[in-house]
Amino acid sequence: MNKKIMLLTAAVFLTMILSACGNNSSSEANGKVTLTLFSTMSNSGERKAFEEVIREFEKEHQQIRIDANFPGNSYEDMIRVKMGANDMPDLFDTHGWAKLRYSEYVADLKEMDWVKQLDPSLDQILKDQDGKVYAYPLNQAKDGLSFNANLLKEYGIEVPRTLDELKSALLTVKEKSKGDVVPLWIPGGDNSNIAQVFDELATPLLITDQKHQYGKELENGSFDWSLYTPLAQFMKDLKDQDLLNKDVLTAKLSQAPELMAQNKIAFTFVGGSLGPEATELNSSIKVGTMPVPAIHKGDEQSWIGGERFTVAAWKGSKHLKEAKQFIDFLAKPENAKKIAEGTSSETALKQVKAKNYYSTFYDQYEQVKIEPYFDRKYLPSGMWAVMATTGQELLAGSITPEQLSKKMEEEYKRLKKQ
The missing domain is CATH 3.40.190.10 (Periplasmic binding protein-like II)
Known part of the structure; x- marks a missing residue:
């Protein structure tokens, strides 16, 4: 192998290593930002509603792309590996463990407008005594x-x-x-x-x-x-x-x-x-x-x-501002309603009432x-x-x-x- 080929091979190898060690989010050459999102949603009907809102967000914010992942049964194993490497997705589902498992990884969302509308029954799960808000709940179970x-x-x-x-x-x-x-x-x-x-x-x-x-x-x-x-x-x-x-x-x-x-x-x-x-x-x-x-x-x-499904922002994300923009978009009344109804659940926001398949039974x-x-x-x-x-x-x-x-x-x- 000649010297030029050896140098080129070494450069490619180093690039691969650096890419593997970098933040999950990325800034593309054209100025777009890609945010990685991991969710525990496993049901196709539930994902459909969520993915529709994601596409609407990308239309409204054309410089931001959401790379949504739904690993199903592998979710916890994958997230544990990422926690160990301190290389979390920009956005991820805390699936009931916002405070107990993910507290040191999530950004505080308490300054966001939707927090005032959060159902008080979720306070013990998503807030701490200092008022920190650990995640945005997409719906209530x-x-x-x-x-x-x-x-x-x-x-x-x-x-x-x-x-x-x-x-x-x-x-x-x-x-x-x-x-x-x-x-x-x-x-x-x-x-x-x-x-x-x-x-x-x-x-x-x-x-x-x-x-x-x-x-x-x-x-x-x-x-x-x-x-x-x-x-x-x-x-x-x-x-x-x-x-x-x-x-x-x-x-x-x-x-x-x-x-x-x-x-x-x-x-x-x-x-x-x-x-x-x-x-x-x-x-x-x-x-x-x-x-x-x-x-x-x-x-x-x-x-x-x-909470059934949530979206938390990784505090170490290089694009925390954009991640919070996405969470704000999810909390818009029309989007909160769409996801709650698409997952046949109730919303987690007091001002938003969802009419879903089971509403008659929930009223009963x-x-x-x-x-x-x-x-x-x-x-x-x-x-x-x-x-x-x-x-x-x-x-x-x-x-x-x-x-x-x-x-x-x-x-x-x-x-x-x-």
Whole structure:
């Protein structure tokens, strides 16, 4: 190899290294700025609304381009790598961990105009005692169960209010459909959807009932994990009695709209755009939503929620000004409304009212209290993955309910020390 070629090769190699180590955002030769954005949105219907607003922003701000990424199940792993390298995306979703996990990476948004309109119920999640605002919430979650309203009417099933009533409803679906309808459908091909079920039901089991409140014990590390076993036993019983889909360990989230449209699902913990997508496939379908059922006698139902999707700005971004411009654009009333309706959720801004597919049901249950996600408030970071894998193992029959609780205890103690 001659000397000129060697020098050229070395220069190219050095350029590649410097490019790899640089900020995720970039300034192009023509003066345009590209902002990288990472989101946990995994549903195509939800992404559609968000991407439409992104395109409108790019039309209005022609010198700024948004490089939107939706890595799905890989999101947390990718972000952890970027956190370790201190090379975060310009804009990213804090997915419930704005303060606990991302606090040192996010820019303070408290001076932005939309903050005055933020729903106070989100203050404990997105603000600290000094008033710092960690992220902009694209919408608010009210998680519970979705159900096929037509099938429940056909089978004479009242919308369940308690876990016992839910179990009875599932048995009725199995009997009256002669096995043609899945009583409770879980897309466990991604085990985070199994974790979702455990996370939602842990709240009525361990938090909301006055005689069964263990929040302090969970927070200080003294919780008796045998109290978690009834939840694992409930899920095992559902599997043993064929009240779950037979492919619970392989079913994909993307299958939900079509199966609901075909009247193959009675209940599911899948929410979001499931209703509108299923109805688009079959106009006669009506998907309802309900709060999480109460477990203990005398307790009330509850929504599980907080912010669903957010956009935070990386404080180390070279284009923080442009990143905040994008967040301001998202917070315009017409855009906040479009995203909330596109994700079948409520807005996080007091002045903006969204009319979405589930509005009738949200109005019906407007007095029901919203409880924060169990893992986000009471468990150390990393426990979501533990709930996912232990739940998967339970449904696969490789561990018992008691063993599940023991594994949860071991990982809880280990992660709490970190």
